Structures are given as structure tokens and as C-alpha cells.
Amino acid sequence: xxxxxxxxxxxxxxxxxxxxxxxxxxxxxxxxxxxxxxxxxxxxxxxxxxxxxxxxxxxxxxxxxxxxxxxxxxxxxxxxxxxxxxxxxxxxxxxxxxxxxxxxxxxxxxxxxxxxxxxxxxxxxxxxxxxxxxxxxxxxxxxxxxxxxxxxxxxxxxxxxxxxxxxxxxxxxxxxxxxxxxxxxxxxxxxxxxxxxxxxxxxxxxxxxxxxxxxxxxxxxxxxxxxxxxxxxxxxxxxxxxxxxxxxxxxxxxxxxxxxxxxxxxxxxxxxxxxxxxxxxxxxxxxxxxxxxxxxxxxxxxxxxxxxxxxxxxxxxxxxxxxxxxxxxxxxxxxxxxxxxxxxxxxxxxxxxxxxxxxxxxxxxxxxxxxxxxxxxxxxxxxxxxxxxxxxxxxxxxxxxxxxxxxxxxxxxxxxxxxxxxxxxxxxxxxxxxxxxxxxxxxxxxxxxxxxxxxxxxxxxxxxxxxxxxxxxxxxxxxxxxxxxxxxxxxxxxxxxxxxxxxxxxxxxxxxxxxxxxxxxxxxxxxxxxxxxxxxx
Amino acid sequence: xxxxxxxxxxxxxxxxxxxxxxxxxxxxxxxxxxxxxxxxxxxxxxxxxxxxxxxxxxxxxxxxxxxxxxxxxxxxxxxxxxxxxxxxxxxxxxxxxxxxxxxxxxxxxxxxxxxxxxxxxxxxxxxxxxxxxxxxxxxxxxxxxxxxxxxxxxxxxxxxxxxxxxxxxxxxxxxxxxxxxxxxxxxxxxxxxxxxxxxxxxxxxxxxxxxxxxxxxxxxxxxxxxxxxxxxxxxxxxxxxxxxxxxxxxxxxxxxxxxxxxxxxxxxxxxxxxxxxxxxxxxxxxxxxxxxxxxxxxxxxxxxxxxxxxxxxxxxxxxxxxxxxxxxxxxxxxxxxxxxxxxxxxxxxxxxxxxxxxxxxxxxxxxxxxxxxxxxxxxxxxxxxxxxxxxxx
Ligand SMILES: [Zn+2]
Ligand SMILES: [Zn+2]
Numbered sequence: 001x002x003x004x005x006x007x008x009x010x011x012x013x014x015x016x017x018x019x020x021x022x023x024x025x026x027x028x029x030x031x032x033x034x035x036x037x038x039x040x041x042x043x044x045x046x047x048x049x050x051x052x053x054x055x056x057x058x059x060x061x062x063x064x065x066x067x068x069x070x071x072x073x074x075x076x077x078x079x080x081x082x083x084x085x086x087x088x089x090x091x092x093x094x095x096x097x098x099x100x101x102x103x104x105x106x107x108x109x110x111x112x113x114x115x116x117x118x119x120x121x122x123x124x125x126x127x128x129x130x131x132x133x134x135x136x137x138x139x140x141x142x143x144x145x146x147x148x149x150x151x152x153x154x155x156x157x158x159x160x161x162x163x164x165x166x167x168x169x170x171x172x173x174x175x176x177x178x179x180x181x182x183x184x185x186x187x188x189x190x191x192x193x194x195x196x197x198x199x200x201x202x203x204x205x206x207x208x209x210x211x212x213x214x215x216x217x218x219x220x221x222x223x224x225x226x227x228x229x230x231x232x233x234x235x236x237x238x239x240x241x242x243x244x245x246x247x248x249x250x251x252x253x254x255x256x257x258x259x260x261x262x263x264x265x266x267x268x269x270x271x272x273x274x275x276x277x278x279x280x281x282x283x284x285x286x287x288x289x290x291x292x293x294x295x296x297x298x299x300x301x302x303x304x305x306x307x308x309x310x311x312x313x314x315x316x317x318x319x320x321x322x323x324x325x326x327x328x329x330x331x332x333x334x335x336x337x338x339x340x341x342x343x344x345x346x347x348x349x350x351x352x353x354x355x356x357x358x359x360x361x362x363x364x365x366x367x368x369x370x371x372x373x374x375x376x377x378x379x380x381x382x383x384x385x386x387x388x389x390x391x392x393x394x395x396x397x398x399x400x401x402x403x404x405x406x407x408x409x410x411x412x413x414x415x416x417x418x419x420x421x422x423x424x425x426x427x428x429x430x431x432x433x434x435x436x437x438x439x440x441x442x443x444x445x446x447x448x449x450x451x452x453x454x455x456x457x458x459x460x461x462x463x464x465x466x467x468x469x470x471x472x473x474x475x476x477x478x479x480x481x482x483x484x485x486x487x488x489x490x491x492x493x494x495x496x497x498x499x500x501x502x503x504x505x506x507x508x509x510x511x512x513x514x515x516x517x518x519x520x521x522x523x524x525x526x527x528x529x530x531x532x533x534x535x536x537x
Numbered sequence: 538x539x540x541x542x543x544x545x546x547x548x549x550x551x552x553x554x555x556x557x558x559x560x561x562x563x564x565x566x567x568x569x570x571x572x573x574x575x576x577x578x579x580x581x582x583x584x585x586x587x588x589x590x591x592x593x594x595x596x597x598x599x600x601x602x603x604x605x606x607x608x609x610x611x612x613x614x615x616x617x618x619x620x621x622x623x624x625x626x627x628x629x630x631x632x633x634x635x636x637x638x639x640x641x642x643x644x645x646x647x648x649x650x651x652x653x654x655x656x657x658x659x660x661x662x663x664x665x666x667x668x669x670x671x672x673x674x675x676x677x678x679x680x681x682x683x684x685x686x687x688x689x690x691x692x693x694x695x696x697x698x699x700x701x702x703x704x705x706x707x708x709x710x711x712x713x714x715x716x717x718x719x720x721x722x723x724x725x726x727x728x729x730x731x732x733x734x735x736x737x738x739x740x741x742x743x744x745x746x747x748x749x750x751x752x753x754x755x756x757x758x759x760x761x762x763x764x765x766x767x768x769x770x771x772x773x774x775x776x777x778x779x780x781x782x783x784x785x786x787x788x789x790x791x792x793x794x795x796x797x798x799x800x801x802x803x804x805x806x807x808x809x810x811x812x813x814x815x816x817x818x819x820x821x822x823x824x825x826x827x828x829x830x831x832x833x834x835x836x837x838x839x840x841x842x843x844x845x846x847x848x849x850x851x852x853x854x855x856x857x858x859x860x861x862x863x864x865x866x867x868x869x870x871x872x873x874x875x876x877x878x879x880x881x882x883x884x885x886x887x888x889x890x891x892x893x894x895x896x897x898x899x900x901x902x903x904x905x906x907x908x909x910x911x912x913x914x915x916x917x918x919x920x921x922x923x924x925x926x927x928x929x930x
Contacts (some may be wrong), residue, residue, distance in 0.1 A: 012799065067677050068850055074843045075678045078799055088678040088797070137798075447803065475800070520690055 003031050004039065005099045005134040010151050015445060020150055024158035029051035036104040037525040040188075041180035042146055043155045045524070050144035051111035052119055054082060057143055060120055064090040064127065078453035080475035082484070083139030087132050097129045105180075108142060126324055147524075150446050153401075168203070168400040176200030177254075177262065198249040201256040202328050202336065203400040204280065206532055207390060218410075220371040227371070227391065227408075229496055234340060234394055235366040237373055237386035238409055239323055240298045241288030241315035242305070242520070246270065246322060248277045249332070255287070260527050263287075266305065269320040273356035280332030281350065283324045284398075285363065290321035298516075305520050323388075324351065325363035328398050334396035343398070374420070381412045388412045402531075415535055416493045417527045418514055420448055420486045424470040427455070435470040435482070436463055438514075442505070444529040448486055451505035451532065452494070457514030466517075489521040490514050497535045542636060543643045543669065545835075545858050550645060550669065550916030554638045555618030558582075559645050560909060562861040569620060571647025572631035573598060573712060576862045586613075588622050593741035609658065625649040626660030627815050628713030629747055635663050644829060645669045648838070650814065651821035652684060654717050656747070662828030669835045669858065670826060673816040674794055675844030681794070681818040688721035694790060694809055695726050695768055704787040705768040708776060708807070711735045711814050714792055715770050716742065719750050727766035730755035730782075734772050743780050757783055794818075826853070837862050 007027040011020055028036055041047075062072045065086075072089065079085040099107075107126075111119055123142075127135060140146040153384065154169070156174070160167045173188055177199040187194040208465045210226070214393065227233060244263065247254040253274040255264045264271075267287055277283075287356050289296035290303065304310075304318040320448040335343060347362065366389070368374040374389065381388050388411035396406035419440035427436035437455050441448035458466065466488065473485035493515040500508035506529070544551050549561030550569075557567040564581035571577050573594045578587070580599050587595060589606040596602065607613060609632065612621040617639075622632035627648040644665040653659040691707065698705045709715050715735045723727060731739065731752045739749055753759070755769045764784065775781050776789070791807040791907040794814025802810040816838075817825060826834055826848065836845050837896040841857040848855035 010802065015808075065677070068847070071677060071843065071847055075676055078840075079678055079798055084799055085678065088680070172676055 001099060001104050001134055001138065002131075003027060004035070004303060005131075006136045007039075010507060011446075015447065017154065017445060020154050020445075021158050021161070022253050024150070024155060025162055028158060028162055032100060032102070036099050036185045037183050038102045040155060040159070040174065041178075041183075043150065044139065044152050044174060046178070046180060047136060047144050047146050048105050048108050048141065049112075050142075051108055052123065052142065054145075055122070056116070056120075056252040057086070057139070058082060060123055061086040061090060061127075064091070064124060066091070066515075077475075080483075081434075082142060083145060084136055086127075086139050087135035090127055092186055093128050093130055095129045096131070104138065105141065106112070114440045131253050151443075154445075160187065161232075165191075169193075170338050171203045171400055172200075174202060176256075199247065199254040199262070201245045201247060201254070202334075202398075203398045204245070204258055204284070204404040205407060206241065207392075207409045208402060208404050210391070210408040210410045220375040223371045223410075224376070230368060230371055230374070232394055234344070234392045236325055236363045236390045236392070236410065237366065237370060237381065237384050238388045238390045239286040239288055239295060239363070240385070240387050241286040241323070244287040244322070245328075246274055246285065246324075247329075248279060248281050250279055251275070257287075259522060266310070267320050268324075269315075269359055270312065270322050271355055273360040276356065277350060278331065278352060281327065282329035283322070283347070283350075284328055284345065284414045285322050285324035287320060287322055289318045290358075290361070291319055295321075295323075302344060302518075302520050321359050321361050323361045323363045325431055326398060330513070337394040337411070339397065340392055341394045356371055378410060378412060409531060415497065416491050417442065417532055418489055418518055418521060418525065419452070419492045420487045420523045420526045421484060421490060422448055422450060422486055423481050424466075424484050425481050428502050434463055434467045436467070437513060438466075438490075440490060440512075442527050442529055442532055444505075448523075448526075449505050449529060451503070451507065451529075452492055452509045452512040454492060454512045454514050457493075458517060462517055478503045489518040489523060489526050491516050497532070499536060506537065507531065541667075542638050542641055543645070543667070547861065550860075552636055552638075554709060555615040555620070555636070555761075557586075557615060557618075557620075558860070559634050559636075560647065567615075569634055570595070571625065571634060571645065571775070572628055572849065574648065586620070587788075588630045588632045589746050590742075590747065592630075594630065594738060597737060603825060621625060624650040624656065624658035624661050625650065626657050629657050629716065629742060630745075633663055635665065641649045641666055641919070643667045643669070644831075646671055648673070648816060649825070650817045653826060654684060654720075656716055656720050656749075659824070662825055664830050666831055667833040667835070668826060669831045669837065670822065671816065671838040671840060672822055672836045672844040672863070673839040674814065674818050675822055675836070675840040675847075677819045679794060679797055679814075679818045681797075681812065681814060684717075684721065684813065687792075687813045691718070691721065691790065691792075691811055692723040692726065694788070695722070698788045699726060699766050701788075702765055702786070704764050704784050706771060706781065706784065706787045706789045707768060707792060708771050708773050708790065709792040709813070711738050711772045714740075714813070715772070716747075716749055717813070717815070718770060718792060719752065722750065722768065724750060727768060728753065728763060730759065730764065730767050730769040732769070732771040732775055734774075735770055755784070773870060798893040819824040 008022065010023045014020055039126070060068055065072060067089065071404070076082060076085045079088065114122065126138070130138060133487050156167050156170045160170050173193060173195060176452045178197055188531045243258040245256045253264060253271060254262060255267055255270060289301045300318045304314055307314055324347055327343050327350065332347050351357070351360060351362050366377065368377065378389055388409065391408040391410055392488070393406040419442050420439045422441045423439035424435040426438040427434055437453065439450050441450045469488060470482060470484050473487065475485060476481040476483040492512050494509040494512045497510065498508050499508065515527060540553055542552060542554060548563040548565055550559040557569055559567045559569045560571055560577040560583065560798045562579055566583045568582040570585055570587040570591065575598065578595060578599065583603065585595065585602050587604060587606055589608055590604050592604065595604055595927050607622060609622050609624055612810060619637040621635045622636055625631040625633045626649050627650055631647060631649070633647060633649065636643045639696065641664040644663045646669060648671050649659050649660050653825045677896050685744050691827040695705045707718060709718050711734045716739065717811050719729060722907060727728070729750060729752050731754060733754060736752060736754045739752055744863050769784060771781065788808045790809035790811055792811045794812060794816060795801040796810035796812045832854055834848055835858040837858050837860045845855040
């Protein structure tokens with residue numbers, strides 16, 4: 001695992017993309033294939049199951065570090081990360097070992113067969129055989145809190161360079177439900193796709209926003225200028241649900257959300273229509289709550305997603321539907337290269353023969369003959385329970401990731417971006433005792449860069465919850481400001497955006513405010529600085 | 538009850554028997570100075586006493602002051618009080634101040650580190666009854682590696698940069714860290730260039746007879762190709778300035794004890810972070826305090842609350858002392874993780890006040906009340922606490 005620990009510090013030490021890719025490539029060529037796969041698994045969020053809970057890990061580390069418990073806690077408070085605190089506080093090791101990453105992970109997985117005393121003995125002797133950096137990454141893996149300072153796309157880039165495969169091909173191959181124990185590096189990088197994972201989704205194709213600011217709405221002329229003849233375009237309402245891919249292969253069904261979470265069980269209402277589809281079908285669409293022929297507001301869906309158990313009440317209050325807008329696999333064939341118009345025809349046929357049309361819905365194509373028509377229609381989006389339009393070129397293939405050119409979103413709402421709260425400060429007046437002023441950050445590579453401060457927008461109840469969170473998750477205090485553990489994601493709305501050299505993020509927002517708390521999102525799903533800068537164009 | 542030999546008042550550490558102050562932060566008649574960092578050596582006192590190797594640096598920083606210099610272990614007597622200076626190992630010329638009166642001994646550590654850095658006279662523990670110690674890194678997570686390991690890391694990184702055609706830029710505060718880095722460099726790799734503030738400090742030290750490796754001022758006229766192979770030592774204030782950008786392409790490394798924590802390292806956004814500090818680490822602090830044989834400890838700088846609690850746990854009579862040390866000093870600012878956030882939620886990086894005028898300093902104090910200056914109410918509380926701690930203390 002020394003190589004992996006070194007990789008981790010090397011990645012930590014640079015913030016340059018090319019450098020990170022170089023470091024990754026160097027690492028991949030030197031370690032055995034099993035380690036490559038384990039690394040890929042860790043870097044794509046496939047952590048081994050936690051076998052010892054953090055409370056035990058912490059109490060054993062306390063014993064071994066030979067300092068009073070309060071001082072251990074205080075140190076943890078200063079460092080802000082349990083794995084790192086332990087790595088720093090344990091006595092220096094006198095022994096060493098050369099176990100590989102996969103060997104360590106195998107040991108961690110086999111802890112399930114040990115009792116508590118045996119686990120403790122194993123952990124202490126493991127710690128005492130490692131150096132500080134090794135201990136740190138080991139602790140992160142062990143406690144299931146492994147997060148790496150590198151985006152998945154860089155890892156894919158490194159593997160693409162090494163294997164000669166396209167990044168889009170690799171992105172697809174590493175999706176889905178694989179287990180690092182059975183996944184094989186050689187079959188990952190061979191020319192023909194050898195996967196037998198029938199659950200595997202395709203990478204989502206994501207659209208860019210077409211306009212810069214909501215107060216400087218693009219006129220229909222400007223839209224015409226950039227998109228050309230309206231006859232080449234298809235317009236659909238933009239739905240406010242959860243983007244999802246629904247799969248039926250060999251009579252088995254899988255529903256994936258955009259965050260690459262398998263959410264099949266969360267949406268039992270969707271199962272019958274999926275089972276009825278011909279085998280080898282993959283649909284792209286929006287999972288959304290739907291009642292009396294109307295989409296329900298997003299927060300109803302959010303409440304439902306947040307619940308562990310789907311009670312009868314939840315099923316009645318927030319019934320699900322699937323608004324399909326694309327078909328990317330048909331009769332077992334990957335049809336992403338077909339033009340949208342042909343894929344749409346296939347989708348419509350599938351819909352036609354469905355006996356569950358109230359659940360399996362088609363995203364209607366909005367007819368328009370000029371951009372001016374569409375401009376006016378768009379202002380009525382809210383009446384249609386939509387947030388604006390999706391504009392898709394009729395001859396466009398289904399691409400991988402966020403690509404400019406063929407798919408655009410044209411929203412009515414203020415511009416918005418999903419951001420992570422990183423600092424909090426107490427408010428004034430009525431809220432002088434509560435943490436109500438927050439600073440938000442977005443991703444720049446693996447770092448969260450602050451870009452906006454916002455005060456308003458949450459309900460009193462939410463403010464209390466956030467306040468509670470801030471108090472329990474403070475990493476540092478400086479004057480009135482607290483650095484908080486990056487964990488909460490909020491959708492930040494704003495009226496405009498300008499370039500700014502005075503800001504670290506390179507942009508200054510006008511009237512930023514909190515639109516809503518995205519409890520459904522993990523911090524990895526927050527937006528990136530590139531997305532923010534796209535608004536400038 | 539008799540008055541304690543040393544007490545903390547609103548001007549600094551005061552010895553009433555000898556009628557002098559140690560490292561006072563308000564103007565006084567007679568100031569004994571532990572070292573030339575600006576949180577310890579302030580402007581405006583009538584008379585200064587300091588170690589001889591601080592002579593030129595103090596004159597450079599404070600102008601034409603009335604300064605008496607003595608060597609280590611060279612006692613002087615004022616009103617029956619014996620004062621002597623003892624090596625603190627923090628920077629060149631840094632001293633602990635030993636004060637003896639009627640058989641009672643107090644020692645003020647100033648800032649100190651235990652490891653022999655090769656340029657500062659190495660730290661020597663001094664037996665005493667009461668010890669006023671700094672504890673900038675008074676948390677057990679801070680454990681330093683031997684400096685040779687760090688220098689090897691710096692030199693290897695420098696070699697790598699030469700191979701890649703990048704100038705090496707290394708950041709450390711101008712008095713102390715800069716010279717320590719300079720002496721640890723492998724000069725066979727290339728030339729060493731310095732930022733103006735650091736070169737002025739080097740010149741002052743050389744005037745006092747300190748032998749330093751050869752350096753040249755980094756200017757835009759400097760030979761570009763030579764500089765690609767070279768290393769520039771800069772103060773923290775130069776990070777991100779147009780001055781620094783002129784040397785592009787470069788790789789930029791940061792030397793500080795705070796680099797021991799991953800979060801602090803990442804926040805700096807340096808290409809490399811080296812854990813190198815001129816303060817004692819946790820082990821060094823505990824070991825030094827034990828070596829003084831003292832019963833009572835007063836703590837300044839940093840984690841005073843937790844460190845004094847720990848010392849009480851292990852049987853000392855330990856107290857937090859409220860001082861103005863740490864924070865408003867270039868050396869400490871560099872090493873201080875305290876962050877300021879501006880209206881856009883961005884972190885304002887600390888500045889090197891050697892290059893700032895006093896007006897700027899005022900603004901910094903206003904923005905950072907809890908760490909640099911005390912507000913009036915905080916001062917009142919500190920004084921009240923001090924009084925409660927025994928007599929005027
Ligand atoms: Zn100092
Ligand atoms: Zn100091």
C-alpha cells in the first residue's frame with residue numbers, strides 16, 4: 001500500500017490537471033492489476049464495506065496514543081479528520097510491511113469473521129506496521145470515509161492514455177454495479193467490451209445552459225443566431241425531478257440516478273412498466289412525482305427520497321411516474337449513435353405498446369415554428385410545471401457527459417448552481433444567535449473554492465437544522481466565522497455573473513441567494529467552476 | 538503576600554523589583570527583548586537590551602533605537618535583580634530571559650525550538666521556579682521530523698524543477714526561516730536568489746558577523762536562464778503578487794509548521810508544503826518544560842488553553858497568560874492558520890507587515906480582533922483574570 005499512499009500524497013501535492021494525470025499513469029504502470037482495479041474502485045466511490053465502526057477505531061487509537069481522551073478529542077477538533085488525527089497521534093512504528101493495497105482491502109473485508117477482540121489486535125498491529133501517510137489512507141479506507149482529491153475524469157484520462165481506449169468508452173465500462181473482487185483490469189482495457197454486467201447504465205448526456213443571466217434573457221433573435229433553423233431542433237419541457245436511467249435486460253430491471261446510485265427499490269411504482277418493456281431496453285428520463293396528471297413540486301420528491309422506508313402514506317402522497325425522453329438501448333443494441341429523431345421514434349413506439357401509460361409517460365415534444373413562438377411559450381413554463389425548455393438537435397447522437405452544441409437547457413428561473421456550504425457566520429437581529437450567513441463553494445478540480453455568500457432563502461426550520469449542523473461540524477473558528485465540514489449542498493440562485501480578478505473563483509455573482517437545500521445531493525454532485533464559468537459565455 | 542517576580546500587565550511582562558519589561562507591546566522605559574520578531578520587539582521603548590546577534594536586525598527593523606547588547610550567560614544587575622540571556626534556538630540571536638531576585642528564578646522563553654538548526658545557537662534548558670513558555674504548536678498532532686529530512690525533500694524538489702525547466706520559489710518568513718532554508722540548500726544545484734526584504738535581513742545579519750551562504754537579489758534583470766535553475770526565497774507577502782508572477786514558470790513551496798496538517802496544506806494551494814518550524818513541537822515543549830524543573834508554568838502563543846490543561850493533568854501549576862504575542866508578527870503570521878474571510882467568502886491571506894505601512898497594520902487589527910489585538914472588553918476580562926491569578930498577575 002506504500003505505492004498507493006505515495007500516490008495519494010502526490011495527488012495532494014499538485015493542483016495541476018496534467019500533473020495529476022501524469023502521477024496517476026506512473027502509479028498505474030507500476031502496481032499489479034488487482035491494485036489498479038482497487039484504486040479505480042476507490043476513486044469511483046466503490047469503498048469496501050465498513051467492518052469496524054469509527055467509535056471503536058477511535059477508542060482503540062486513544063488507548064494506543066497514550067494521551068488523555070479530552071486531548072485526543074481536542075486534537076481531532078484541530079485536525080478535522082479522524083483518519084488523519086489517528087495517523088498523527090499514534091506512536092511511531094518500529095516495524096514495516098509491504099502488503100499491497102488489494103491485500104489490505106482483502107484483510108479489511110475478512111474482518112467480518114473476527115470478533116471484537118481479534119479485530120482490535122489486528123488493527124493495532126496493522127497501525128504499528130505503517131508509516132504516517134500509509135496509516136492515513138488506511139484509516140480512510142477502513143472507516144469508509146475515503147474521498148480522493150481527484151475527479152473520476154482524470155483517472156479515466158490516465159487509463160485511456162495507457163490503454164488507447166476512448167475516454168467515453170472507459171467511462172461507460174466503469175459504470176454500474178461492479179465489484180473490485182471480480183472486475184478484471186485486462187477485460188476493462190481490452191478492445192471489445194467483455195462486460196456481462198446487465199445492470200450497467202450508460203453515462204448520461206448533459207446539457208449546457210444557453211443563457212448567461214436571467215435578467216439578460218436571450219432574445220429570440222439571439223437564439224436564432226446561435227441555433228439556426230428551428231426546424232432542426234426539438235423542444236421539450238424541462239422537468240424538475242430526478243434524472244434517471246431505467247433499464248430492463250433479461251427480465252431484470254435497474255433504475256440509476258444521475259449520481260450513479262442504484263435507486264431501483266426507491267421507485268416500486270416504476271417496476272411494472274419496466275418489466276413489460278421488451279428485454280434490452282434502456283430509457284433516459286425523469287423520475288418525478290405525479291398526481292392527477294400533474295407533476296408535483298420537487299420538494300415532495302425530495303421528502304420521499306429522504307425516507308428510509310416507503311410507507312403506505314408516502315406512496316399515496318407522492319406517487320412516482322417516469323417521463324421518458326430518450327431510448328439509448330433497443331433490443332439489446334446500443335443505439336446512442338442514432339440521430340435523436342430515430343431514437344424518438346423508437347421511444348414513441350415503446351410507449352404506444354405500454355399498458356402503464358399513466359406511469360410511463362412521454363416527454364411531450366413542444367411544437368413551434370419560430371424561436372419567437374418558443375420564447376413566448378417558455379414564459380409559461382411554470383403553468384406547465386416545468387423550469388423551461390430542453391432544446392435538442394434532431395440529428396444529435398447521445399453523447400457522454402456535458403458537451404456543448406447539440407443539447408441546451410433554456411431555463412426561466414434565475415440562474416442556479418449547486419454548491420457546498422463551507423463557512424458559516426452568525427446572523428444579525430432576530431437571528432443573532434443562529435448561524436444564518438453561509439459561504440458556498442464549488443469544485444475546482446478536487447478543491448472547493450468559495451464563490452458566494454448568501455443569507456436568505458431557508459425556512460426557519462431549515463435554519464435551525466443547519467445551525468445544529470454547523471455547531472457540531474465546526475472544523476475551525478476564526479473570529480466570528482466557522483469553517484464547517486463540507487457536507488451540505490444548496491442550490492444557489494443568482495441574477496447575473498461577471499468576470500472578476502478580485503475573486504479566487506474568477507467570477508462575481510449578482511444577488512446570490514439560497515433557492516433550496518438539496519438534501520438529496522452529495523457534495524460530489526455539487527457543480528464545478530467550469531459550469532459556473534460557462535454562464536459567462 | 539509578596540508581589541510575584543514577573544507579572545503580566547497591560548504593557549507586557551513586568552518585573553517590579555527591577556522596574557523593567559520583557560517583550561513589552563506598549564512603550565516603556567526599559568525593555569528586555571527575547572528576539573527581533575515584531576510581536577516581541579516593538580518600536581517606541583526608551584531603552585532596549587537584547588542579544589548581540591540581534592543588533593543589526595533590530596536597528597534595521599526599528600531604526601535608531603537606544604540598544605544595549607550582551608552575550609548569552611553574561612549576567613547584568615538592575616536594582617538587585619540579575620538578568621541573563623540564554624539560547625532559545627528559535628532564530629539567530631533569540632534568547633530566553635532568566636530573571637533572579639532573592640533566590641527566586643523565573644525564565645521567559647520567548648519563542649523557542651529544541652532541534653539544533655545549525656545557525657541559531659542551540660536551545661539550552663534553564664533551571665527555574667517559574668517558566669513563561671510559548672506553546673504555538675502545543676498540540677500532540679504536531680511532531681517534527683529531523684530537519685535534514687525536510688531539506689532533502691526541498692533539494693530533491695529543486696532538482697526536479699531544474700529538470701522540468703521551472704524556477705523554484707520557496708516561501709518562508711524573512712527573519713529566521715529564510716536563513717535556515719538558505720543554509721540547508723544544496724548549492725551545487727543552482728544559485729539562490731532572494732526577495733528584497735529577505736536580502737536586507739541577510740545583510741543585517743552579515744554585518745553582525747553571521748556567515749550565510751551566498752545570495753543575490755532576485756530582480757527582473759537577473760539572467761532568465763540562470764534563474765530557471767535557481768531557487769528564490771520569498772516572504773509570504775509576495776505570494777501571488779505581480780512580482781512573483783514575473784518569474785513564471787515556477788513551482789512554489791511553502792515552509793511552515795502548519796503544513797503538518799493536510800487541510801492547512803491544501804488551503805495554501807502551494808505546489809509543495811514542507812513541515813519546517815522554528816517553534817518547538819509538542820514533544821519539544823513538554824520535554825523543555827520538564828527540563829527546567831519548574832513548578833509553575835505560564836503559557837503564551839497558540840494552544841494555551843489545552844496545553845495548560847494538559848500540564849495541570851501531569852502535575853504542574855499551569856496557567857494561560859493573556860499576551861499580545863503571536864499573530865501580528867511577520868514570523869507568526871506566516872505560521873498562523875487564522876483566516877480572514879472577506880465579503881465574498883474568500884480567504885484573505887496574511888501579509889508580511891515588513892512591507893506594509895502602519896496604516897495597513899491598523900486595518901488588519903480591526904479585521905482580526907480575536908487573534909491580533911484585543912477588544913476593550915476582552916482586555917478588561919484578561920486583566921481581571923490576571924488579577925485573580927495572584928496579585929497583579
Ligand atoms: Zn518569533
Ligand atoms: Zn512569538
